[in-house]
Amino acid sequence: MQLRRSNIQKLSQTEYDVLIVGGGINGAVAAASLAAKGAKVALIDKRDFAGFTSQQSSNLAWGGIKYMETYEFGLVRKLCMSRNKLMRSYPSTVKEIRFLTTIKKGFRYPPLFLYLGTLLYWFMGNGFTRLPRFLSAKRIAEDESIINTDGSSGGFEYSDAYLYDNDARFVFNFIRSAMNYGCVAANYVTSLGSKRDASGWSTQVTDDITGDAFNIRSKVLINACGPFVDKQNELAGQKTDHHHIFSKGIHLIVDRLTPNQRVLTFFANDGRLFFVIPMGPKTCIGTTDTQVDDPVTEVTAEDRAFVLDNINARLLLEKPLTENDIVAERCGARPLVVEGEGSGETDWLQLSRKHAVDVNQQDQHVSIYGGKLTDCLNVGDEISDLIKGLGINLPYPKARWYGEPARQVKQEFMHQARLMNLDAMTDSSSSEVLSQRLWRRYGAHAFDLLESIRANAKEAELLIENAEYLRCEIEQAARREMVTTLEDFLRRRSKISLVVKREDIKASPGLKEACEILFGDEAEAKWNEYFDSQ
Numbered sequence: 001m002q003l004r005r006s007n008i009q010k011l012s013q014t015e016y017d018v019l020i021v022g023g024g025i026n027g028a029v030a031a032a033s034l035a036a037k038g039a040k041v042a043l044i045d046k047r048d049f050a051g052f053t054s055q056q057s058s059n060l061a062w063g064g065i066k067y068m069e070t071y072e073f074g075l076v077r078k079l080c081m082s083r084n085k086l087m088r089s090y091p092s093t094v095k096e097i098r099f100l101t102t103i104k105k106g107f108r109y110p111p112l113f114l115y116l117g118t119l120l121y122w123f124m125g126n127g128f129t130r131l132p133r134f135l136s137a138k139r140i141a142e143d144e145s146i147i148n149t150d151g152s153s154g155g156f157e158y159s160d161a162y163l164y165d166n167d168a169r170f171v172f173n174f175i176r177s178a179m180n181y182g183c184v185a186a187n188y189v190t191s192l193g194s195k196r197d198a199s200g201w202s203t204q205v206t207d208d209i210t211g212d213a214f215n216i217r218s219k220v221l222i223n224a225c226g227p228f229v230d231k232q233n234e235l236a237g238q239k240t241d242h243h244h245i246f247s248k249g250i251h252l253i254v255d256r257l258t259p260n261q262r263v264l265t266f267f268a269n270d271g272r273l274f275f276v277i278p279m280g281p282k283t284c285i286g287t288t289d290t291q292v293d294d295p296v297t298e299v300t301a302e303d304r305a306f307v308l309d310n311i312n313a314r315l316l317l318e319k320p321l322t323e324n325d326i327v328a329e330r331c332g333a334r335p336l337v338v339e340g341e342g343s344g345e346t347d348w349l350q351l352s353r354k355h356a357v358d359v360n361q362q363d364q365h366v367s368i369y370g371g372k373l374t375d376c377l378n379v380g381d382e383i384s385d386l387i388k389g390l391g392i393n394l395p396y397p398k399a400r401w402y403g404e405p406a407r408q409v410k411q412e413f414m415h416q417a418r419l420m421n422l423d424a425m426t427d428s429s430s431s432e433v434l435s436q437r438l439w440r441r442y443g444a445h446a447f448d449l450l451e452s453i454r455a456n457a458k459e460a461e462l463l464i465e466n467a468e469y470l471r472c473e474i475e476q477a478a479r480r481e482m483v484t485t486l487e488d489f490l491r492r493r494s495k496i497s498l499v500v501k502r503e504d505i506k507a508s509p510g511l512k513e514a515c516e517i518l519f520g521d522e523a524e525a526k527w528n529e530y531f532d533s534q
């Protein structure tokens with residue numbers, strides 16, 4: 001809480017080169033890139049960082065194989081390159097994963113034709129991943145016995161990538177590195193609108209925790225409000241070439257369905273793609289694609305029935321999945337870019353998920369539309385190039401603003417971890433050894449955790465059962481991760497509330513201690529706020 005208090009104070013005291021409104025993936029990469037290159041950056045979000053769309057994705061970094069059907073080969077090539085760049089930059093976080101797709105007899109394309117498509121896809125990705133395989137129905141049944149191959153004409157397997165932890169943590173790590181480079185960021189700060197005068201922008205904001213109102217001054221304003229970009233532009237008097245329409249998607253999280261680490265892909269009864277995706281000790285099933293007018297969405301009984309019916313028809317489970325098996329749900333609306341005024345008549349299922357940036361040179365105003373987690377590194381670089389073009393000095397244009405620390409740093413970390421026998425302290429409920437997990441989550445800051453554990457072995461204890469979080473990690477989160485509500489911690493810094501049932505979290509004796517570490521005197525109030533609110 002100290003970090004947030006201090007940042008809130010700084011927000012009103014300085015004039016920034018750039019104010020970014022919105023801390024989803026687009027705002028986060030813009031902040032990390034600009035701050036590392038030497039701009040004076042501030043970032044605010046009305047919710048928690050990644051607290052809206054960017055916490056609801058399918059956690060996939062993919063080259064957009066499905067856009068091959070609409071012949072968008074340029075986009076597919078670009079997304080494949082973005083995926084490769086992410087995998088190279090974050091080898092512990094963005095990992096290759098196999099996608100096994102089963103095709104029903106009579107589907108609009110035969111499996112062999114689709115397999116040839118995956119080969120082309122593989123070439124377009126420079127052969128960066130393992131080769132695709134063609135699979136007969138018999139082979140699918142042998143490799144993945146939970147798939148119901150009745151009526152299947154076969155299928156194929158190819159590679160893309162996924163975020164091993166979760167999207168929100170991935171986004172937060174960009175916010176955190178932006179802060180390392182001097183960006184002043186704060187969550188739960190709402191922009192009420194911005195005005196431009198001769199010397200720049202003045203944005204009126206409220207601190208939603210204290211209710212205080214103040215202004216933030218900046219030369220340039222970046223609108224990275226995701227689904228709310230259009231609304232925010234109205235409040236700043238900006239007219240743009242693009243606007244958003246929304247496609248709702250949901251995911252249901254259930255106990256792990258198969259021990260194999262691969263994504264299972266099916267076509268639902270209505271022809272849409274849906275996935276069975278590994279998520280730590282659980283499985284995540286989704287997604288849907290439904291056009292909605294309002295980006296604030298929720299999972300409806302109809303959505304649940306659609307996903308459960310489709311999955312039960314395609315898997316051979318001991319017992320069909322029911323609503324009682326759902327551990328947690330995710331629901332969000334993809335902001336899709338359309339040019340001009342667009343309309344509801346757009347064939348939105350065919351709309352590709354590319355991004356667009358509108359720049360008002362005269363007003364020094366930038367709006368980021370659409371986008372994907374997959375393409376985030378390009379968005380960060382593109383935004384800093386544009387901001388330079390608006391006259392902001394970037395003294396370190398070549399600064400490296402993304403990626404895991406260098407290989408030697410990792411080797412040194414692993415060496416120290418081995419010497420203190422860290423992995424032997426891994427709890428039996430964990431899905432991987434401690435050294436791997438700590439390195440992936442914290443990079444070079446994982447050294448501080450080793451230091452804590454060396455000083456006191458109790459620091460390596462799990463505080464919440466099945467949660468894969470040690471006492472020393474929670475202490476570090478309290479210092480460095482601007483955890484403002486208990487939900488920030490349970491849902492976004494960690495994925496505890498996605499993989500542990502709510503009643504089990506509530507009953508966990510360690511949660512109260514975690515709250516004390518995170519919130520001090522406010523521990524009980526924050527605990528009540530979380531459990532009373534849902």
Ligand SMILES: Cc1cc2nc3c(=O)[nH]c(=O)nc-3n(C[C@H](O)[C@H](O)[C@H](O)COP(=O)(O)OP(=O)(O)OC[C@H]3O[C@@H](n4cnc5c(N)ncnc54)[C@H](O)[C@@H]3O)c2cc1C
Pocket residue numbers: 021022023024025026027044045046047048049050051052053054055056057058059060061062189190191192224225226227228232247248249250287331332333334335370371372373374375
């Ligand atoms: C179901 C689903 C599945 C998806 N799967 C994938 C996938 O597998 N791979 C992939 O690459 N992409 C995927 N996407 C797309 C991707 O998640 C989104 O494109 C991306 O997260 C959008 O990020 P953003 O930063 O533009 O928006 P957001 O994450 O919504 O961020 C905008 C932020 O602005 C803040 N804000 C709004 N108004 C204000 C205000 N007045 N003041 C201050 N802050 C404000 C919001 O609180 C929010 O945090 C998926 C999307 C959905 C919905």
